[in-house]
Amino acid sequence: MELRHLRYFAVLAEELHFGRAAERLHMAQPPLSQRIRDLERELGVTLFDRTRHRVTLTEAGALLLEHARPILEGAEAAREAMRRIRPGASGVLRAGVPPDTAPRTLQTLVTAFTERVPDVLVELHELTTETQLGRLREGELDAGLVRHPCDTVGLASGPVVHRRLGVVLPERHHAADQELVRLRVLNGSPLVIFPREMAPSLYDHMLAACRDNGFLPGAIRHARNPDFVLGLVLAGLGVHLNEPPAGALPAGLVWRPIDEPRLTWSTSAVWRPAQAGDAVAAFADAALEGLRAADHT
Template sequence: MEFRHLRYFVVLSEELHFGRAAARLHMAQPPLSQRIRDLERELGVRLLDRDRHRVRLTEAGALLLEYARPVLDSADAAREAMRRIRPGAAGVLRVGVPPDTVPVTLRTLVDAFSAREPGVLLDLNEMTTDEQLAQLREGGLDVGMVRHPTDTVGLESGPVVHRPLGVVLPVEHPAAEDATVRLRRLNGSPLVIFPRLMAPKLYDHMLTACRDNGFVPGAIRHARNPHFVHGLVLAGRGVHLNEEPSAGLPPGLVWRPVDEQSGRLTWSTSVVWPRAQTTPVVAAFAECALSGLRAAGHVPRD
């Protein structure tokens, strides 16, 4: 039994008129009559009583209609679910976000986007800036949220917003007593920073800004997991530059803003996407992501 034969039968059962049913199905009347006869022959029952004046369902036809409608509804629902879940298909937006995106940003952007585009599923993926850029150019992502400076040649970008960085210190560090830390006070201290391969341009930019402000690390240690970062700082193995923590720090650590006049030590973030993906849905996501970043304290630069 073929789905299309069931669909023909259901439409005919609703119209009880071969001409109107054929018009709804965008087919000629003779082929419709033949398909219904084929279905009756396959099932071994008469589904319709028909004469020159009217068409009526038989008892067998009424019973088949009761079963056929849920079957077709389920098939339509399955087809729609597969359409929505196909990578790159309309209905699914594949998004990259930085690994250290704070919870308030994600909550705000997801809530705002769901309200604006309730029919679109957000497929959120935790990726570094360089991983996102590679996937955007290869077609694995539709849109990303990346840190600057970085190479966005060939991509469209929303506004860049900024959040100043401070320094995470063990309470025993001499600079922990300062309300605002001058970077030269950190000179010689080891620095705990993300691995360079995560965002090479940003990595080099941060080290240059530190050097220009009188902070040359005595050693560099790489870590990406926040717990490992805090463990290294707590153990006295370095200091760490990051935005003000949203959920507090482990006992024994403090966060202090830094005095860095050039304004280069910030998380500078924007939404980027391939030019071919410039759609209303992507534009809606960019606006919602900007709302999420602002909720976490990111602001445009004057």
């Protein structure tokens, strides 16, 4: 017994008229009559008494209707539940972004997303790359904005864009007066960097690039909060690799470009392929627009 045949039966039981039932079902009357006959043959009962002027339910038809209604209601509830788990179907798209995402990127992302899908609210969560990947795979996020390299196996990804990193130094550091800092001249300086658990692959990539260029940190200090990072550098407790500052650095600090093109913030939108849809596509496009507005190329 097919679910669609039960639906045909239930509509005819409500209308008790083949013409009106066929109209509701967006089908011609002869195929509807054939499907009802097929159902009667399958069940071995007569579901409707038919005369030239009227259609009535038989006792068997009335009994089947009692069983069919909860089945059809349950199927509709299941369909609605599936619609609601699709990103944007509930009116909200849940997305993660790195904690240090530039204000210009966030402003552009939200504005561009709203222009593309005005009926969907983007709900942004400040999350590390590793946390985003876990929540995407668990279905707790609809999309994310992550830093590469990272493990995106099983996820879809938008274009990866890049922004070269430089180094934040105390003014009194011996490399502070150089227009382009060669990483090897930082050898022995402590390094202030985000904790590895935030983005393990990116962390390892950055330390490998430093090592390959002759920069072996004398110590590694971990910090998440940007103000804490700058405070450690200002106190002479390390140097810090980051993109050009959006505003003025605190007095006593300078930012200088470095000679290693592999050290970049490489960023893209990611999502589960099964979650792809208009809202996710709008997020990916808006995220790319936001990153480019903050000089990612």
